[in-house]
């Protein structure tokens with residue numbers, strides 16, 4: 001996927017003018033957040049489960065080599081193959097080789113953020129292999145030739161009217177000549193088109209929510225059942241997963257799953273939870289003949305032992321973006337790479353480079369809601385601060401920001417001078433505000449007042465009031 005994180009500000013301005021996007025984002029804001037709160041409130045041990053999920057993931061990260069090798073040995077025991085891939089290119093090459101060995105012309109795909117990282121669809125198309133997304137949201141954005149805008153609702157930015165137009169444009173060749181406007185009928189139309197694709201695909205590619213070390217199983221959770229058809233009907237099943245997805249035992253999976261669905265969609269459980277353990281056995285009535293796991297590092301092992309390690313606990317539930325006021329305002333595409341919202345702002349600088357993703361750590365009000373709702377308690381604001389500090393140290397933060405912080409640092413080290421200057425500044429700002437008491441323009445900070453005014457400081461500074469209070473109280 002092409003990276004446009006550098007244009008975060010331009011992307012955001014464009015998003016803010018888009019009325020249809022505003023309507024779609026409003027649904028995210030209200031729907032997901034309410035459902036998550038209700039699901040969490042209904043489960044007394046929810047907070048305990050979050051601690052347990054965090055501890056399981058921490059334990060895995062501290063013993064990652066052990067669990068990955070254990071997982072590999074169990075996959076082999078079941079007759080499957082594990083392909084260790086350091087880079088995105090290695091992963092794409094491994095997938096292509098498997099597809100070529102299978103003589104693949106078409107590939108069905110379940111939803112997978114890792115394959116978005118790989119920009120796998122474009123890659124396969126360039127090799128003459130047709131990829132078909134089977135998750136409804138992914139299918140919609142594939143028709144629209146757009147990247148996902150949310151990690152669990154890839155087409156959350158699309159309105160029903162836009163989907164009607166897309167289906168009308170792309171489904172006429174299958175005999176659907178009417179412009180369908182009813183949501184249920186639109187789903188039925190997509191289902192009928194995709195059914196045929198499932199049975200004719202040569203290879204099925206899915207992601208994995210978990211890789212279970214003790215059994216060598218891969219696990220996907222879906223609400224549509226598309227993943228099951230993708231992985232069980234074609235002769236070859238490829239699972240594409242990043243290495244931090246490994247979990248020690250089935251019992252650990254059940255603990256993490258109890259917080260995953262509740263945090264993501266407010267469901268107690270997703271509709272389908274599917275375990276894949278190796279290729280089809282002699283007595284199985286269905287399943288693939290070949291089972292491959294692509295295990296991608298893609299820069300993750302560099303995060304182990306650093307301030308960023310905690311990001312590897314992420315279970316891709318999407319709760320942080322569902323609760324983020326910045327995401328609600330600008331949507332997922334503004335972030336310019338696969339992962340949007342707070343997790344994207346924290347992870348993308350590592351994945352695509354800080355210089356490219358420079359604006360993302362600043363795309364935060366630091367309200368802390370992302371950390372409050374994260375089921376595995378990732379301290380996202382702390383990690384965003386880490387990137388801000390890095391940008392400052394490496395002198396790649398915009399010059400006005402650097403000068404502003406240096407100036408503030410100068411005064412902050414001299415409290416007496418700081419108090420005098422803030423007293424004068426407060427006075428000047430209140431004079432500038434005139435009778436209305438509101439500032440329509442701020443010196444050196446026009447960005448703030450371009451679309452809103454600011455209440456001017458009134459009366460004394462906090463320190464003046466504090467000192468007076470201290471005196472009064474003796």
Ligand code: SF4
Pocket residue numbers: 313314315316317318319320321343370373374375376377378
């Ligand atoms: S950072 Fe936390 S809240 Fe955000 S997607 Fe990952 S697990 Fe979910």
